[in-house]
Amino acid sequence: MESSLSLTTIWNFCSEAMILTNESGEAFALNRAAMRLFSFTSGSMESVSIFELIPDPSFSKHFKPRQPTTGISLLLGTQELNISVVPFSVSSASYFLVIIKNITEQQNLKYQLQSAKETIRFCEMIFDEMSEGVCAIDTQGKIQFYNKKMGTLDLREPQAVKGKRIFEAWPNITEETSTLFTSLRLAKSLSQREVHFTNTGKAITTVARTIPLKVDGKNIGAVQISSDITEKKHLTEMIRQLQTQGETVPTNQNEDKRKKINNHTRFQFQDIVCSSREMRKTIEHSYRAARSSSNVLITGETGTGKELFAQSIHNESKRRDKPFIAQNCAALPENLLESLLFGTTAGSFTGAVDREGLFEQAQRGTLLLDEINSMSLNLQAKLLRALQEKKIQRLGSSRVIDVDVQIIATINEEPLKAIEEKRLREDLFYRLGVVHISIPPLRQRKEDILVLIDHFIQKHTKKLGVHVKGMDPDIQKFFLDYQWPGNVRQLEHAIEGCLNLIYDEEIITFEHLPPTFRDKMLELLAEPISPSPEGFSYVPQWEGTLAEQLEKIEVLLIEKALQEANGNITKAGGKLGISRQNLNYKLKKYQISF
Known part of the structure; x- marks a missing residue:
């Protein structure tokens, strides 16, 4: 029962x-x-x-x-x-x-889900065709939508960032610096903001608008819409230059050499070649600095491009139409530098004439004082007074001259170290460092090296009349591993030195390196070598110079590749990773017969 x-x-x-x-x-x-x-x-x-x-x-x-x-x-x-x-x-x-x-309800849900998926995909296809970049996150900061244009601006594949938290995709972003998180936290839209960065060597300017997303009054996320206004900005700048300087519009906007602004400068922000977040952030800070007339202190090692930033700040500022005067403080003795800065009066010393100083020449413009830590502490005190009073006196004169000059100073070492070792006055540092821009050394932004290599190859091949397409992968890896104590300037000189040794090759190889780089690279080859063709290895007998031993290894590799390719030069070149023309050159150079 x-x-x-x-x-x-x-x-x-x-x-x-x-x-x-x-x-x-x-x-x-x-x-x-x-x-x-x-x-x-x-x-x-x-x-x-x-x-x-x-x-x-x-x-x-x-x-x-x-x-x-x-x-x-x-x-x-x-x-x-x-x-x-x-x-x-x-x-x-x-x-x-x-x-x-x-299963009626189940099937209805299935059809609704399929319809929703099709609608989402349909919307994604539409968003991917938009000219604006779109990025949306949920309340946890996970990226739920990221269209193709945003990926183009950020150098990211949409599928690589979707589903990730924004802090995973961009480790340098924090909740405080993220406009998406700020909009989400405050539950309000953020007004349009200009963002400046460099993408594969090209300067990009975007306007970003960030909006919180709500459903039934509840926050569900935030979306950022970024518009690329680079061309608009460029055209606006050209029109402004036409109005203020009477220049003519270039007939070819893609010509490599842009017109110089008539203020003794050569560089603008779009000339800064980089792809790293560190440099993009530095450029953005510099854009902000250009909006004010406050003094600017630029710190960075030798060769990082401090004057390039100084000129770019001037050309983005309201003083762009006024003079830009630059003086290296390490190049002159104290007395001569003082007379150069403040000017002289006839009779103030033997041979003195009435002459404007750099402050007067830069009136209503910008005065760049390069390597200010090389200036004597006595002269630094006089400079500090001029900055505080905005007045100067020529040497030998009692007449006070009002000056309106923005000072951009550079220093090639840590300011606190220079202060401690009595190369920089502490009070001058605080006066100059109202806006402090620090340019990271090249070794701390390795991702910039490849775009700089391409840029310098393109720049100097035209000047030297050669046709180089790139760099041997081993040399490229060596350049990426090298510490670059001379930073970007040293890298450019190295590339230019390589191109000067090019004959008819299309690839930069070991023999084109300047001697100092060859010696450094050869140090890395002191270990036994097992070249790429499998089954072949060579442990050199160290007789003769390193360069001679490297040539012997290269000959053996070429002979091995030719043997495996049955004498086919194209196939052998492919095995070695070099062009047919480059292999022909080496066959003649080493007198290899097959």
């Missing part, structure tokens, strides 16, 4: 409709789910055939003794059913258990 009650309970509480029929299909038991499905009330069901309940002609063929059938899909009115027919026997009599699952 208890077992019967238990089975009855299970029978009636199953979510699937279940019907018991005899061999002819006459239904004699329905559970509650089946009663609901076919709209029977308790006591209202009379003898009924399963084939009347499910009148589909194809259904009857599934009633076969000893052969269960599952996964039968039928449509009953507007309802989609999934049916299983299970035959069984009791006392030699045949019966069937029909299990019916109403």
Whole structure:
């Protein structure tokens, strides 16, 4: 009795409709789910055939003794059913258990999900064709949408960043510096902001607008829309130059040599070649510095491009149409530098004449004082007074001259170290460092090296009349590993030195390196060498110079490659990773016959 009650309970509480029929299909038991499905009330069901309940002609063929059938899909009115027919026997009599699952809601959800996916993909395709970059995050900071244009601006593949937290994709971003997180946290839109950076050597200017996303008053994320206004900015700058300087518009906007601004400068921010986040951030800070007339202190090692930044700041500032005067403080003795800065009066010393100093020459413009830590502390005190009072006196004169000059000073060492070692006055440092820009050394931004190599190759191949396409991968790796104590300037000189030794090759190889770089690279080859062609290795016998040993190794590699390629120069060059022309050159150089 208890077992019967238990089975009855299970029978009636199953979510699937279940019907018991005899061999002819006459239904004699329905559970509650089946009663609901076919709209029977308790006591209202009379003898009924399963084939009347499910009148589909194809259904009857599934009633076969000893052969269960599952996964039968039928449509009953507007309802989609999934049916299983299970035959069984009791006392030699045949019966069937029909299990019916109403999957209408499930199918509707499936269709809705598929429709939603298609709608999302449709929207993604539309967004990918937009000229604006779009990036959206959820409340956890995960990137939920990132279109192709944003990837082009950021040098990222959309699939590589989707699903990641924004701090994983951009490790240098924090909640405080992220405009998306700020908009999300404050629940308000952020006004359009200009962002400046360099992408594969090209200066990019974007305007970004960030908006919080809400559903039913609840924050669900934030979206940033970035518009590339580089061309607009460039045209605006050209028009401004035309209006203020009377210059003519270049007929070819893609010509490599842009017109110089008529203020003794050569560089603007778009001349800064980089791809690293560190440099992009430095450029953005410099753009901000250009908006004010505060003094600027630029720190960075020798060769990092401090004057390039100084000129760019001037050319982006309101003083762009006024003079830009530069003076290296290490180049002159104290007395001469003082007279040069403040000017002289006739008779103030032997041979003195009335002459404007650099402060007067730079009036309403910018005065760059390079390597100010080389200036004597005595002269630094006089400079500090001029900056505080905005007044100067020529040497030998009592007349006070008002000056309106923005000072940009550079220093090639850590300021605090220079102060400690008495090369820089502390009070002058604080006066100059109202805006402090620090340029990172090249060794701390290795991702810039490859774009700089390409840039310098393009720059100097035109000047030297050679046709070089790139650099041997081993040399490229050496350049990436090298510490570059002379920074970008040293890298440019190295590339120019290589190109001066090019004959008709298209690739920079070991023999084109300047001697100091060759010696440094050869130090790395002191270990036994196992070249690329498998099955061949060579441990050199160290007789002769390193350069001679390297040539012997190169000859062996070439001979091995030619042997494996059956004398085919093109195939051998492919094995060695060099062009056919380069291999021909080496065959002649080493007098290799095959």
